Amino acid sequence: MTGALDRGVDAAAYAARANPVAKLAVGLSIAVAMVLSLDPVTAGTALLLEVVALPWCGLSPVALARRSWVALVAALAAGVGTALFGSGDPQAAAAVTARILAVTLPGVVLLATTDPTDLADALAQVLRLPHRFVLAALAATRLLGVLSDEWAVLGLARRARGLGGGGPLGRLRDHLGRILALLVVAVRRATVLATAMEARGFGAATRRTWARPSRLHPSDAVVAGYGLLVAVAATAAGVAAGTWHLVLT
Amino acid sequence: MTRSSGWPGAVGVAARGWGWRYATRRAWAVRGVDLDVAPGERVLLLGSSGSGKSTLLAGLAGLLDPGEGADDGTGEEEGSLHLDGVPARVARRRAVAGGAARTGLLLQDPLAQTVLARCGDDVAFGLENHAVPTVEIWPRVEAAMRGVAFPYPTAHPTDQLSGGERQRLALAGVIALRPGLLLLDEPSAMLDEPGTRMLREQVAAVLAATGATCVLVEHRLAGWIDLVDRVVVLDRTGGIAADGPPVTVFAAHGAALAAGGVWVPGHEPGRGAGPPRTPPATAPPGDGEMLLQARGLTATRRARARAGLPPVVAGIDVTVAAGRALCVLGDNGTGKSTLALTLAGLERPVAGEVVAGPRLAAGLRSPSPHRWRPRELVSRIGTVFQDPEHQIVATTVAAEIAVGPRRAGVPAADVEARVEELLGRMRLEHVARANPFTLSGGEQRRLSVAAVLAARPRVLVLDEPTFGQDARTWDALVALLRELIAAGHGVVAVTHDAPLAGVLGDAVLRLGSEHPDRGREEPRVGAA
Numbered sequence: 001m002t003g004a005l006d007r008g009v010d011a012a013a014y015a016a017r018a019n020p021v022a023k024l025a026v027g028l029s030i031a032v033a034m035v036l037s038l039d040p041v042t043a044g045t046a047l048l049l050e051v052v053a054l055p056w057c058g059l060s061p062v063a064l065a066r067r068s069w070v071a072l073v074a075a076l077a078a079g080v081g082t083a084l085f086g087s088g089d090p091q092a093a094a095a096v097t098a099r100i101l102a103v104t105l106p107g108v109v110l111l112a113t114t115d116p117t118d119l120a121d122a123l124a125q126v127l128r129l130p131h132r133f134v135l136a137a138l139a140a141t142r143l144l145g146v147l148s149d150e151w152a153v154l155g156l157a158r159r160a161r162g163l164g165g166g167g168p169l170g171r172l173r174d175h176l177g178r179i180l181a182l183l184v185v186a187v188r189r190a191t192v193l194a195t196a197m198e199a200r201g202f203g204a205a206t207r208r209t210w211a212r213p214s215r216l217h218p219s220d221a222v223v224a225g226y227g228l229l230v231a232v233a234a235t236a237a238g239v240a241a242g243t244w245h246l247v248l249t
Numbered sequence: 250m251t252r253s254s255g256w257p258g259a260v261g262v263a264a265r266g267w268g269w270r271y272a273t274r275r276a277w278a279v280r281g282v283d284l285d286v287a288p289g290e291r292v293l294l295l296g297s298s299g300s301g302k303s304t305l306l307a308g309l310a311g312l313l314d315p316g317e318g319a320d321d322g323t324g325e326e327e328g329s330l331h332l333d334g335v336p337a338r339v340a341r342r343r344a345v346a347g348g349a350a351r352t353g354l355l356l357q358d359p360l361a362q363t364v365l366a367r368c369g370d371d372v373a374f375g376l377e378n379h380a381v382p383t384v385e386i387w388p389r390v391e392a393a394m395r396g397v398a399f400p401y402p403t404a405h406p407t408d409q410l411s412g413g414e415r416q417r418l419a420l421a422g423v424i425a426l427r428p429g430l431l432l433l434d435e436p437s438a439m440l441d442e443p444g445t446r447m448l449r450e451q452v453a454a455v456l457a458a459t460g461a462t463c464v465l466v467e468h469r470l471a472g473w474i475d476l477v478d479r480v481v482v483l484d485r486t487g488g489i490a491a492d493g494p495p496v497t498v499f500a501a502h503g504a505a506l507a508a509g510g511v512w513v514p515g516h517e518p519g520r521g522a523g524p525p526r527t528p529p530a531t532a533p534p535g536d537g538e539m540l541l542q543a544r545g546l547t548a549t550r551r552a553r554a555r556a557g558l559p560p561v562v563a564g565i566d567v568t569v570a571a572g573r574a575l576c577v578l579g580d581n582g583t584g585k586s587t588l589a590l591t592l593a594g595l596e597r598p599v600a601g602e603v604v605a606g607p608r609l610a611a612g613l614r615s616p617s618p619h620r621w622r623p624r625e626l627v628s629r630i631g632t633v634f635q636d637p638e639h640q641i642v643a644t645t646v647a648a649e650i651a652v653g654p655r656r657a658g659v660p661a662a663d664v665e666a667r668v669e670e671l672l673g674r675m676r677l678e679h680v681a682r683a684n685p686f687t688l689s690g691g692e693q694r695r696l697s698v699a700a701v702l703a704a705r706p707r708v709l710v711l712d713e714p715t716f717g718q719d720a721r722t723w724d725a726l727v728a729l730l731r732e733l734i735a736a737g738h739g740v741v742a743v744t745h746d747a748p749l750a751g752v753l754g755d756a757v758l759r760l761g762s763e764h765p766d767r768g769r770e771e772p773r774v775g776a777a
Contacts, residue, residue, distance in 0.1 A: 115366075117365060117366055117370060138365070139365070142363065142364070142365065142366055142407075142408075146360055146361075146408075148552075149552060152550070152551060152552050153634070153636075153639050154639055156590060156595040156632075157632075157634050157639045157640040158623075158640075159595055159623045159626065160593065160595055160623075160627070160631070160632040160640065160701075161623075161627060161652055161653060161656070161700070162623045162624050162626065162627030162628075162652065162653055162656030162657060162704065163623055163642060163652070163656065164623045165622045165623045165624065166622075166624075177642060181638075181641065181642070184638070184686055185638060185639075188361075189358070189361045192356060192361035192362060193361050193362065193364070195354075195356065196356055196361065196362035196364065197364055197374075198312055199310050199312060199353070199354035199356075199423075200350075200364075200374055200375030200378055200422060200426065201341075201344070201345040201350060201375055201378035201379045201426070202374070202378050203378075204345040204346075204378070205345045205379075205380065208378050208379075209376075209377050209380050209381055209383050209386070210377055210383060211370065211374075211376065211377055211383065211387065211390070212370070213383060
């Protein structure tokens, strides 16, 4: 939300500085391949090819671990769950784990290396999504940071009023009240923000120019192409190994 | 300043019987306005709260649209409101298509009008909407940022700005569009004194360089008054109550305006409150008794600690005593609020301690307020937050006042009596059944104080209680605080408001890195 990326992220890395749309394309290609078949060879190959490309993604091992540990835990838990309570087949368990990681890893890289402003620019200019919606959503993400501060203040204010404490039920009721208060604050702020945006000409004309042109470069084709390659190679490996079968049928 | 050659001319305003009613309200927000403003004129728009000043500015900005059908737009319009002979709404649409705004609007809330994450992008936002060619955008962004003496580069993140810096950034975003009419809607109401001064200087520079017409709404007139050459007062019942040069209007209507809450020069509030408080000849009950004490206190906000940032206040030794006021002064970002919240038992001390006096902590397991249960805290230390809306927890004004005493275990009949008494005392009877969120700013402030007092805490901690308040509410607050102090309460007031500190007197704690006396208690009138 700060506009600047975290430490541990090298924004100048080859894949990191690709157009956000190219990074989205990578995630989408791989996700399609992973949805089509659930087998250890396809998912494992995809994951392997993703890990091979990591050095070009600009994420230090620490930054990667910090952002992907939730996915890692979820993937392992799903795998263990499948092995214990599902088919009991270790191959199926490995497939589930590898598949979750293969789908989430491109997403982790996209989020870690992409500034929300650049993403909005790319969505509106490259993908030609309606700029009103994209920019309104972008302004809303900035407001989210403000609201997280408000959330903390609301908690203190409620304690000062004598609320909270006392059993889980009381805490639940207090939480609901706090959420309601946050909603009211959010609507107020959003109304003012909308006025400020309209006063600067937002939403009055269909044509607008862009201070930060977002264009596709040859390197974006390389990044998107690699995503496609991962999807095709993984599927081919699965088919060759005979483990690939269409989930949909 | 932006090259004046590129600046389209100043805009003239003509309103004829103009009025606006929001679709969600039954009453007209503003009605019967007949007003001519010549190009280049600078008008101060006054009127009591609820007289429709902000609505008139929104109308001038072309943001009010009655739409085609009955349920189409956002409200109902009567009469006409023209900019250079063209309806304001049409003027806005044409301006957006033509690449230069006719009007620029600066609002009150600094946090809510930053659109994008980087300063330069935020200024560029309006230019993009006006379809200014990309190659022209950045030179104009940089010129506009220079024009308001903005101290950071274009890539600086907006979420690290102070309120005053945000307002200047918003001003840059407005002037980058070269508007012929500058509309300022209480732009400094939420700023501290240095922030207000800077903003005022930049507005003056912009007006001098561009010759733009200006319509300004402000409660605190000091400083702004020199910028304007005409004062127009809106009548609450519709139409215009007064119109003329500042000197003439204030001479004829000064007292009436001050009574309506405007900070009129020569009619500042607090005059009736008498000289700075001195300890009375007869000591108040429990005089000087220690209520709260901070020893070697280091404090930070939870969010700050989580982000790995260092604490903002450190090594504070201070005592809150019965019948005394402690004013915590300092600019934005010096940790005044953090200190207050920690003293009030809401934030946990990072190092050092806050202990309550034996009588305040009587019957509790711990002398540390931050360990107390909420229901134990509410009847001992009351905290009034800077934004009254943060502490609203009930759906009616009467219920809001009842929350505190009820949580503290006060019998129902007594709760009712306290609610009645406070409704009367704080002039809130007429809104007793209203939703607190629908009240005016002054009413909300009075409610927030009433709701805290209802639980009868011995210690009262107030964070910027006079922020953005009109002169009438200011007077009422000061009178109430002095009364509480005289009755033996301990008061901690965090404030930028030097006059407030002046009349509360007693001890002053000044925070701020530029002060060598950081964290030291400054003895003042009657300090213990």
